[in-house]
Amino acid sequence: MSQPVVSARALSKIYRVYARPVDRLVEGLLRRPRHTPFEALRSIDLEVPRGEGFGIIGENGAGKSTLLKILAGVTAPTSGVVEIRGTVASILELGSAFHNELTGRQNIALNAAMFGLDRNQVIERTPGIIDFSELGHFIDQPVKTYSTGMVMRLGFSIAIQVAPDVLIIDEALSVGDGYFQKKCMVHLKRYVDGGGTLLICSHAMYYISAFCKRALWMREGGIESLGPTQQVVPRYEAYLDNKGDRKGEQPEIIEAPPSSPARLTDVHLVTGSTYRHASPLELEIDWSCADPEMAFHLAVGLNRPDEVEVASFLSHRSEAGPWTGCTRHKVRLEIPALPLVKKSFKLYIFLLAEDGLHIHDTRILDDAFTVEYDDYPFGIVAIPHRWHDLGESS
Amino acid sequence: MNHSFFLLGEFTRRDFKGRYAGSVMGFLWSFVQPLWSLALFTFVFSTVMKVSPVIGARTEHFSIFLFCGLLPWMAVHEGILRATTSITENAGLVKKMSFPSGLLVWAVVLAALLHEAIALGLFLVVLAVMGELSLSSLWILAIAVPLQVGLTAGIGFLAAAINVVFRDTAQINGMLLQGWFFLTPIVYPLSFVPYAIVPIMILNPLTVLVGLYRAALLGGGMPPLASLTPLVLATALSLVVGNAVFRRLKPVFADEI
Numbered sequence: 001m002s003q004p005v006v007s008a009r010a011l012s013k014i015y016r017v018y019a020r021p022v023d024r025l026v027e028g029l030l031r032r033p034r035h036t037p038f039e040a041l042r043s044i045d046l047e048v049p050r051g052e053g054f055g056i057i058g059e060n061g062a063g064k065s066t067l068l069k070i071l072a073g074v075t076a077p078t079s080g081v082v083e084i085r086g087t088v089a090s091i092l093e094l095g096s097a098f099h100n101e102l103t104g105r106q107n108i109a110l111n112a113a114m115f116g117l118d119r120n121q122v123i124e125r126t127p128g129i130i131d132f133s134e135l136g137h138f139i140d141q142p143v144k145t146y147s148t149g150m151v152m153r154l155g156f157s158i159a160i161q162v163a164p165d166v167l168i169i170d171e172a173l174s175v176g177d178g179y180f181q182k183k184c185m186v187h188l189k190r191y192v193d194g195g196g197t198l199l200i201c202s203h204a205m206y207y208i209s210a211f212c213k214r215a216l217w218m219r220e221g222g223i224e225s226l227g228p229t230q231q232v233v234p235r236y237e238a239y240l241d242n243k244g245d246r247k248g249e250q251p252e253i254i255e256a257p258p259s260s261p262a263r264l265t266d267v268h269l270v271t272g273s274t275y276r277h278a279s280p281l282e283l284e285i286d287w288s289c290a291d292p293e294m295a296f297h298l299a300v301g302l303n304r305p306d307e308v309e310v311a312s313f314l315s316h317r318s319e320a321g322p323w324t325g326c327t328r329h330k331v332r333l334e335i336p337a338l339p340l341v342k343k344s345f346k347l348y349i350f351l352l353a354e355d356g357l358h359i360h361d362t363r364i365l366d367d368a369f370t371v372e373y374d375d376y377p378f379g380i381v382a383i384p385h386r387w388h389d390l391g392e393s394s
Numbered sequence: 395m396n397h398s399f400f401l402l403g404e405f406t407r408r409d410f411k412g413r414y415a416g417s418v419m420g421f422l423w424s425f426v427q428p429l430w431s432l433a434l435f436t437f438v439f440s441t442v443m444k445v446s447p448v449i450g451a452r453t454e455h456f457s458i459f460l461f462c463g464l465l466p467w468m469a470v471h472e473g474i475l476r477a478t479t480s481i482t483e484n485a486g487l488v489k490k491m492s493f494p495s496g497l498l499v500w501a502v503v504l505a506a507l508l509h510e511a512i513a514l515g516l517f518l519v520v521l522a523v524m525g526e527l528s529l530s531s532l533w534i535l536a537i538a539v540p541l542q543v544g545l546t547a548g549i550g551f552l553a554a555a556i557n558v559v560f561r562d563t564a565q566i567n568g569m570l571l572q573g574w575f576f577l578t579p580i581v582y583p584l585s586f587v588p589y590a591i592v593p594i595m596i597l598n599p600l601t602v603l604v605g606l607y608r609a610a611l612l613g614g615g616m617p618p619l620a621s622l623t624p625l626v627l628a629t630a631l632s633l634v635v636g637n638a639v640f641r642r643l644k645p646v647f648a649d650e651i
């Protein structure tokens with residue numbers, strides 16, 4: 001086996017928590033402790049070989065970010081040793097490491113230099129970074145004019161184009177539109193497949209499962225479980241389910257700004273807000289767009305009020321669409337029968353670009369419809385079935 | 395090492411550009427600000443209070459005499475004051491990126507020096523126009539400037555590190571610097587100082603520095619080497635202490651800001 005790119009032995013981090021600022025001063029002068037120690041990391045051992053995606057999961061406050069900060073070299077461990085063979089780039093926490101008054105382009109130079117690039121490399125990679133970020137003419141505007149999503153796009157573009165030996169990402173993927181996230185995922189996948197080492201911390205198990213061969217579940221600063229992702233993630237999810245505070249992952253909502261070239265203008269259930277079990281359900285969706293040449297797909301999600309996803313209807317997966325040719329368009333979704341037997345449901349309607357990835361606009365119908373069913377039902381769906389009498393058993 | 399220099403250049407550039415980015419006059423402020431202080435001080439001390447350079451000061455114009463002292467003072471003052479908050483103000487960088495954070499201190503010290511260079515260029519033009527320019531002693535700046543930069547950086551490192559764990563430093567520093575300004579013969583000549591206090595005044599490293607600038611710009615001779623002792627010692631001491639304290643506190647920067 002090759003030498004690990006990242007290795008950590010007996011990493012511990014103890015933060016000193018002071019009740020008042022003056023306590024720190026008194027402690028410094030009198031050399032008498034006046035702080036409460038907080039153990040953020042307890043003796044973490046870790047090895048990640050080259051070319052591996054490594055996921056870190058756990059609840060808030062479990063020490064994930066502290067661990068990544070130490071591995072990224074931003075803060076020092078209280079005890080223990082970190083060894084990283086190669087260059088490191090990191091995206092830690094949300095928010096930026098940019099100078100707000102300077103333009104995106106000027107910030108690229110500084111940021112890339114901080115990740116270890118020399119002058120020639122900076123000049124050489126800048127076009128690629130700008131290209132990847134898709135900021136267009138905004139690249140020469142001050143960063144203070146950027147939206148959160150744009151800042152994140154720039155930060156991510158730099159980190160990924162610097163092409164470090166080790167890339168550390170802390171939860172940064174969760175902002176930005178669906179289209180850019182998708183693009184980043186494709187790139188990260190390629191980065192790992194090409195021999196890059198990725199350390200990623202996320203609450204979205206989807207990302208962890210997509211990129212990581214192994215995962216580390218942290219709890220209260222220690223290692224709860226470390227092993228293949230397909231073993232660790234289900235254990236963690238089961239733990240969350242057990243605790244009862246697992247929130248269904250909220251679907252990402254992108255509402256079109258008024259300036260958007262394409263937006264949903266109306267969505268309504270033709271069949272009304274009361275649904276008779278096993279009857280047809282019809283949903284009509286209207287949208288408008290500036291350019292009749294634009295083509296669209298639609299996606300509809302059916303969720304329980306607690307965000308458990310029940311079903312999805314995707315035009316690009318059902319050989320319908322893409323729809324084009326008008327500036328105002330109407331499409332009807334027909335569902336011959338739903339097996340639902342009780343309670344109310346929620347609908348998510350997404351107006352998608354031709355590629356089926358980029359989201360132009362989203363509408364949510366809370367309490368879209370309530371199901372009527374004659375029998376008193378157990379469960380939420382009626383599944384066709386048959387009983388057979390097989391006589392006396394032998 | 396090479397990379398650190400490249401990074402330092404980028405930081406200094408960022409600081410220099412970032413300062414005036416978005417303002418209408420931009421870079422012109424580097425000229426306007428020193429001229430404004432010069433005009434104010436000249437009004438108060440020369441027009442109202444009738445301070446005048448004494449014989450041996452090599453100029454009859456108070457404003458020229460004053461500017462020789464203001465030049466190094468503005469760079470030292472700006473450098474120390476901005477260095478003090480250089481780590482805390484860049485929390486975003488220090489908490490997210492791994493890099494030698496001492497470069498942030500060096501960057502503001504160098505940016506202050508750059509501002510001084512601009513003002514100096516302007517001053518030399520004014521001197522030439524007034525016919526008081528003498529190039530024969532300018533070489534003295536080659537001794538004065540490195541000492542000045544060392545002193546500023548040393549104190550800057552100390553203040554920057556302490557300010558991370560003790561935020562009151564920035565406030566205290568502002569007051570101390572104000573005191574230092576008036577205890578240095580910048581707006582008045584040393585010869586105005588009561589005789590009994592002069593031996594104490596010449597122990598002030600800035601008194602020595604201002605003296606060097608006056609000698610360099612007004613065509614005086616190089617002061618005796620022994621008289622440089624307070625400046626050389628203060629520079630060396632501040633660099634050693636500043637560096638030691640900065641190094642010691644550096645590991646906790648990211649946790650404390």
